[in-house]
Amino acid sequence: MSEETVNIEGAVCAPPLPHGEQIVMGHGAGGRMSHQLIQKAFVSAFQNPALQAGDDAAMLQPMPGMQLSISTDAHVVMPLFFPGGDIGKLAVCGTVNDVAMLGAKPLYLTAGFILEEGLPMSTLQQVIASMQAAAEEAGVQIVAGDTKVVQKGKADGLYITTAGVGLIPNGTNISGTQAKPGDVIILSGSIGDHGIAVLGARGELGFESTIQSDVAPLNHLIEAMMNTSRNIHVLRDPTRGGLATTLNEIATQSNVGIMLDEKTIPVHPDVASACEMLGFDALYVANEGKLVAFVSHEDADVVLKAMHSTRYGEDAVIIGEVTTTPKGRVLLKTSFGSTRVVDMLAGEMLPRIC
Amino acid sequence: MKYVNEYRDAELVKGVIEEIRRTVTRPWVLMEICGGQTHAIVRHGIDQLLPPEIELVHGPGCPVCVTPLELIDKALTIAAQPNVIFCSYGDMLRVPGSGRDLFSIKAQGGDVRVVYSPLDAVKLAQQNPDKQVVFFAIGFETTAPPNVMSVLQAKRLGLTNFSILVSHVRVPPAIKAILSSPQNRVQGFLLAGHVSAVMGYWEYPPLMEEFKIPMVVTGFEPLDIVQGILKTVQLLETGKVEVANAYSRAVNFDGNLPAQKTINQVFEEVDRKWRGIGMIPMSGWGLRPEFDAFNAEKRFDVGAIHTQESPLCIAGQILQGLKKPHDCPAFGKECTTENPLGATMVSSEGACAAYYRYGRVDMHQQVEQS
Numbered sequence: 001m002s003e004e005t006v007n008i009e010g011a012v013c014a015p016p017l018p019h020g021e022q023i024v025m026g027h028g029a030g031g032r033m034s035h036q037l038i039q040k041a042f043v044s045a046f047q048n049p050a051l052q053a054g055d056d057a058a059m060l061q062p063m064p065g066m067q068l069s070i071s072t073d074a075h076v077v078m079p080l081f082f083p084g085g086d087i088g089k090l091a092v093c094g095t096v097n098d099v100a101m102l103g104a105k106p107l108y109l110t111a112g113f114i115l116e117e118g119l120p121m122s123t124l125q126q127v128i129a130s131m132q133a134a135a136e137e138a139g140v141q142i143v144a145g146d147t148k149v150v151q152k153g154k155a156d157g158l159y160i161t162t163a164g165v166g167l168i169p170n171g172t173n174i175s176g177t178q179a180k181p182g183d184v185i186i187l188s189g190s191i192g193d194h195g196i197a198v199l200g201a202r203g204e205l206g207f208e209s210t211i212q213s214d215v216a217p218l219n220h221l222i223e224a225m226m227n228t229s230r231n232i233h234v235l236r237d238p239t240r241g242g243l244a245t246t247l248n249e250i251a252t253q254s255n256v257g258i259m260l261d262e263k264t265i266p267v268h269p270d271v272a273s274a275c276e277m278l279g280f281d282a283l284y285v286a287n288e289g290k291l292v293a294f295v296s297h298e299d300a301d302v303v304l305k306a307m308h309s310t311r312y313g314e315d316a317v318i319i320g321e322v323t324t325t326p327k328g329r330v331l332l333k334t335s336f337g338s339t340r341v342v343d344m345l346a347g348e349m350l351p352r353i354c
Numbered sequence: 355m356k357y358v359n360e361y362r363d364a365e366l367v368k369g370v371i372e373e374i375r376r377t378v379t380r381p382w383v384l385m386e387i388c389g390g391q392t393h394a395i396v397r398h399g400i401d402q403l404l405p406p407e408i409e410l411v412h413g414p415g416c417p418v419c420v421t422p423l424e425l426i427d428k429a430l431t432i433a434a435q436p437n438v439i440f441c442s443y444g445d446m447l448r449v450p451g452s453g454r455d456l457f458s459i460k461a462q463g464g465d466v467r468v469v470y471s472p473l474d475a476v477k478l479a480q481q482n483p484d485k486q487v488v489f490f491a492i493g494f495e496t497t498a499p500p501n502v503m504s505v506l507q508a509k510r511l512g513l514t515n516f517s518i519l520v521s522h523v524r525v526p527p528a529i530k531a532i533l534s535s536p537q538n539r540v541q542g543f544l545l546a547g548h549v550s551a552v553m554g555y556w557e558y559p560p561l562m563e564e565f566k567i568p569m570v571v572t573g574f575e576p577l578d579i580v581q582g583i584l585k586t587v588q589l590l591e592t593g594k595v596e597v598a599n600a601y602s603r604a605v606n607f608d609g610n611l612p613a614q615k616t617i618n619q620v621f622e623e624v625d626r627k628w629r630g631i632g633m634i635p636m637s638g639w640g641l642r643p644e645f646d647a648f649n650a651e652k653r654f655d656v657g658a659i660h661t662q663e664s665p666l667c668i669a670g671q672i673l674q675g676l677k678k679p680h681d682c683p684a685f686g687k688e689c690t691t692e693n694p695l696g697a698t699m700v701s702s703e704g705a706c707a708a709y710y711r712y713g714r715v716d717m718h719q720q721v722e723q724s
Contacts, residue, residue: 276355336398
């Protein structure tokens with residue numbers, strides 16, 4: 001029955017306003033408004049057969065014999081839009097990257113949205129368009145989703161949780177547990193861009209900056225790397241906690257030592273300046289479009305070369321190597337030739353007083 | 355980074371260290387007074403590069419570390435009150451008071467905010483006329499000018515909802531206290547560069563005369579630090595006692611006179627407790643009585659709060675250079691950066707945190723070898 005049909009069978013209540021401008025509680029109530037939001041905002045953007053089928057779950061056809069890589073990630077960021085990206089791009093890239101870090105080819109994502117009452121519809125549409133663009137770049141489909149609306153003041157605009165699945169090629173064994181003494185550690189580019197870009201967008205830098213977030217899907221970079229070498233032992237993206245925390249995790253997981261060479265670790269001059277002024281250490285600042293790879297010594301050069309031929313790996317560099325001892329620790333050779341420990345971030349990153 | 359990278363030039367630093375090696379003939383104990391210098395020394399591993407004759411001990415120059423427990427408890431009490439916006443420099447949030455910190459107050463609904471400048475707190479007071487905005491004004495002489503400016507600015511704007519909780523400490527009385535201790539080992543001081551940028555170094559010649567000890571104003575970059583050490587060693591080796599300036603690009607003898615005048619307008623010298631050290635007479639600054647309206651200790655009823663320091667923590671001896679962090683039985687065991695017992699483990703400028711974060715392996719290897 002179309003909405004235009006007049007069929008009065010006695011007194012009826014006025015139909016609810018369509019509320020096309022902003023999110024209201026009704027968009028999350030599961031009725032017609034929810035249905036319209038899903039159709040107009042989500043299904044039309046994320047067009048694919050599994051989603052359009054409209055069932056409670058998406059039916060997929062995995063390839064027999066392959067292993068699955070599955071990951072999920074909740075995304076909360078203030079502000080929703082920042083130089084170089086937004087929460088939508090972040091929600092897609094974050095999960096695509098996590099799935100890909102096992103050497104998998106990411107294929108499908110699901111997305112759960114928590115929307116705050118009063119969120120402008122145009123904001124939601126912008127975020128959805130950004131998700132679709134990122135999904136297209138990564139070559140993944142968003143095949144299922146859910147939407148809930150919470151009262152005004154109970155969320156910062158919107159939160160997105162994504163889950164992803166990918167296929168791991170046979171014979172692949174990439175994991176944080178696989179680092180081996182002698183492995184060469186490659187970093188795909190400069191560190192700290194995302195964290196400082198978000199601080200800048202919050203107005204917390206106290207000065208202007210042109211730093212862009214590095215948020216990007218890294219699966220094509222990983223594919224290029226895996227096409228050249230069977231000896232990639234570890235892949236990981238150093239997100240929250242930064243490079244220092246990620247390397248500490250790997251050193252612990254693999255029970256090896258890591259020795260870094262400070263002067264080889266690329267830091268954008270603007271990021272370095274911002275860290276200097278705020279009392280941060282770029283080693284602990286978040287990235288969203290970088291990875292570290294632990295590669296056998298023999299294959300390091302070919303992998304590096306393959307990385308240089310891709311968009312998100314063109315600045316890749318060797319930053320260190322895996323050692324037998326001290327187990328579970330990350331050391332850094334300073335530019336003065338001294339050595340210090342690079343520890344994990346303890347809690348929240350706090351600016352120093354002076 | 356222009357004007358920074360030049361002072362991190364590895365070849366220049368190595369050259370100065372070679373000069374120190376050539377100069378030194380016997381053991382010397384030097385103290386860097388400022389927490390920022392401790393941080394730079396450990397971060398860049400400068401202590402490893404020095405000849406073994408030179409021992410650096412880390413002074414009580416971290417304002418977060420020396421803020422007494424009692425004042426932190428007062429801060430926590432104020433921050434927990436409804437209708438208060440409590441503003442602080444970032445690394446003060448994790449300093450434990452008696453069983454809780456500002457993070458836990460925030461998690462329980464307290465409005466605790468990190469600001470980079472006390473003037474941001476004044477702005478918050480303007481924007482929130484129905485709230486009491488309190489700034490936790492900690493620091494040495496370096497942060498005094500912005501802190502007193504916030505009071506003057508609030509007064510100028512006629513704000514009645516802005517106050518500061520003052521825990522200001524001063525370097526010269528601390529040096530005097532260290533040198534007066536019968537256990538003192540320090541033979542030469544690296545004076546704090548940024549404190550001296552504000553205050554000059556006219557307060558030090560009398561101390562130098564009284565205790566016959568050389569002092570060298572020193573900056574914060576690796577090259578600044580090794581130059582400060584070289585100058586101090588040169589003075590010690592030649593038996594000269596003087597106050598020298600190895601940071602002349604930022605510091606002159608008189609300092610920033612308008613800033614000193616403004617500080618004196620708002621602050622007066624007061625007795626101050628130092629965490630782990632105890633009371634040092636006339637070692638701090640407090641608000642003059644005419645600024646009582648901006649004094650958070652007067653505005654909020656916290657006068658009855660008196661707290662004892664933790665008995666396990668040897669922060670006091672570390673801050674005085676009597677012990678190194680790994681001399682503490684709790685170091686790296688009961689006391690870590692994740693679960694700090696004392697404030698020297700909390701702040702990134704604190705000597706224990708710096709050792710824990712950057713020096714753990716050396717320490718462990720030493721322990722294993724011994």
